[in-house]
Amino acid sequence: MRDMTYGEYLRIPQLLELQELQSGAEHDELLFITIHQVYELWFKQVLHELDKLVEWVDADELVRGGHQLVRVLKILKTMVGQLDVLETMTPLEFLSFRDFLGSSSGFESWQFRELEFLLGHKQAVHVERFEGTPEHAGLLRRYEAPSVWARFLVLLERRGFPVPAEVLALPATQRTEPHEGVQDALVAAYRQETGLVEFCELLTDLDEGLQEWRYRHVMMVMRTIGTKMGTGGSEGAAYLRNTLFQPVFPDLWAIRARL
Numbered sequence: 001m002r003d004m005t006y007g008e009y010l011r012i013p014q015l016l017e018l019q020e021l022q023s024g025a026e027h028d029e030l031l032f033i034t035i036h037q038v039y040e041l042w043f044k045q046v047l048h049e050l051d052k053l054v055e056w057v058d059a060d061e062l063v064r065g066g067h068q069l070v071r072v073l074k075i076l077k078t079m080v081g082q083l084d085v086l087e088t089m090t091p092l093e094f095l096s097f098r099d100f101l102g103s104s105s106g107f108e109s110w111q112f113r114e115l116e117f118l119l120g121h122k123q124a125v126h127v128e129r130f131e132g133t134p135e136h137a138g139l140l141r142r143y144e145a146p147s148v149w150a151r152f153l154v155l156l157e158r159r160g161f162p163v164p165a166e167v168l169a170l171p172a173t174q175r176t177e178p179h180e181g182v183q184d185a186l187v188a189a190y191r192q193e194t195g196l197v198e199f200c201e202l203l204t205d206l207d208e209g210l211q212e213w214r215y216r217h218v219m220m221v222m223r224t225i226g227t228k229m230g231t232g233g234s235e236g237a238a239y240l241r242n243t244l245f246q247p248v249f250p251d252l253w254a255i256r257a258r259l
Contacts, residue, residue: 019033031086038082043111049075057155060158062155066198089224091223113130116248149203164181164182167181177250178251204249
């Protein structure tokens, strides 16, 4: 094996060429680009970790799956912390280059849509929006694949906890909705199997971490552009507010009143 430098291994020269200022000279555009590129890298890593989590769940290896969840939780905390950096940008500093974003919008992040699909937040409109693009095939694959929650319910059934057959038979494209029968199985699992409790609590932490990131993202947008329309014709903060308090694992929250 030949000697390899740090820069070659990480492809640093290529990486540093990716922050191309559309404004040409506006100081704060570099921060905006850097933060959002880093977010996309984190989305890629989170998808990578959750795909491994699915493997562990399918293999009944919840301790190892829990390790992947802990790592994802640390990443989500890092992502929230990065908003502190972005919030050092004042509204006027953002306006200095906002027009150069053109029709682009964070709404177009296909990796975030893939993450939502993997966690069970399925919406066909987000697949249709990317039709005719190179990203469509990957989004469709995620949309049609069983979610993390669906895989976990199969494991719960294997462990002897009666998950309703109609829930297990739902199409993979069905968005996760609360179900009383699932909650009955979860309550029984919480009372009988410590390992399942620990794993469910990590899933709840993941759900809470995602909701925390959504909330902080909304507040960052509001303090930057207020009630203005978002880039690319999106509704900006108004749209993002509608995404708040929509858990991806609603049954895990519903059972709190029954334990």
